[in-house]
Amino acid sequence: MEFLNKKFCVKRIKEIYEILSLISFNREDYYFSSWNEGVINEDWFHSYFLILNLGLQVRPINVLEIGTRNGLSLVMLLSGYCHFKGVKVVCVDTWEEFSCPSRVIDNLRFMSIPEEIVDFKIGKSRDILPDMSMNGYNDLFDYILVDGSHEANEAYGDLLYAHKFLRSRGYLLFDDIERLELYDIWRKFRVMYKKNYTWFENSYGKGICWAKKLEAK
Numbered sequence: 001m002e003f004l005n006k007k008f009c010v011k012r013i014k015e016i017y018e019i020l021s022l023i024s025f026n027r028e029d030y031y032f033s034s035w036n037e038g039v040i041n042e043d044w045f046h047s048y049f050l051i052l053n054l055g056l057q058v059r060p061i062n063v064l065e066i067g068t069r070n071g072l073s074l075v076m077l078l079s080g081y082c083h084f085k086g087v088k089v090v091c092v093d094t095w096e097e098f099s100c101p102s103r104v105i106d107n108l109r110f111m112s113i114p115e116e117i118v119d120f121k122i123g124k125s126r127d128i129l130p131d132m133s134m135n136g137y138n139d140l141f142d143y144i145l146v147d148g149s150h151e152a153n154e155a156y157g158d159l160l161y162a163h164k165f166l167r168s169r170g171y172l173l174f175d176d177i178e179r180l181e182l183y184d185i186w187r188k189f190r191v192m193y194k195k196n197y198t199w200f201e202n203s204y205g206k207g208i209c210w211a212k213k214l215e216a217k
């Protein structure tokens with residue numbers, strides 16, 4: 001995938017921020033306030049830059065997010081779509097510390113993204129993912145964002161399940177590799193599945209790694 005012009009993407013990401021800032025609960029969120037107060041700069045957007053590009057250019061049909069929070073990463077992806085025919089999204093999150101599915105729905109509605117395409121699975125990924133694996137989700141998804149627990153063992157478990165769930169030619173994204181413990185587990189995962197993917201990483205801002213799954217031989 002060739003990236004689209006960076007200026008265009010940053011402009012679009014800022015527009016999404018501006019639109020969602022019209023909702024008061026977003027304005028109270030530090031993801032938004034940090035930007036509005038200048039605490040973060042454009043570098044912070046690099047993960048959204050990738051996600052937006054995937055939405056605009058690849059338009060994945062079966063989407064899994066482990067760690068959705070209030071849906072900003074999901075909106076970044078889906079706002080790139082020109083239609084939602086056949087699109088199915090599964091969001092896994094505890095929603096214990098911050099936000100809840102109804103806020104994700106509000107953000108989707110505000111961006112004219114149909115909420116019916118989203119299935120919310122509430123709970124810890126270590127409880128939900130094994131259940132999904134036994135119920136028809138293996139080899140299904142063509143986009144998976146792993147951005148849930150930032151505790152290394154849990155995140156590693158999420159990556160292992162994501163590998164099972166991802167179909168050939170699908171994209172696996174792993175956010176926040178500025179945290180060394182997360183970068184270490186990505187490297188461990190990469191060693192284990194070296195031949196199964198083409199590997200990429202971007203260390204700007206929060207840092208994001210991604211990999212495209214190769215066809216099984």
Ligand SMILES: C[S@@+](CC[C@H](N)C(=O)[O-])C[C@H]1O[C@@H](n2cnc3c(N)ncnc32)[C@H](O)[C@@H]1O
Pocket residue numbers: 066067068069070071072073074092093094095096097098123124125126147148149150154
């Ligand atoms: C960094 S935020 C996700 C941000 C989101 N992807 C975005 O960019 O807008 C991490 C999310 O993971 C969730 N989370 C933390 N531990 C989890 C676990 N063990 N299982 C599932 N979700 C978890 C948190 O509730 C939080 O919403």
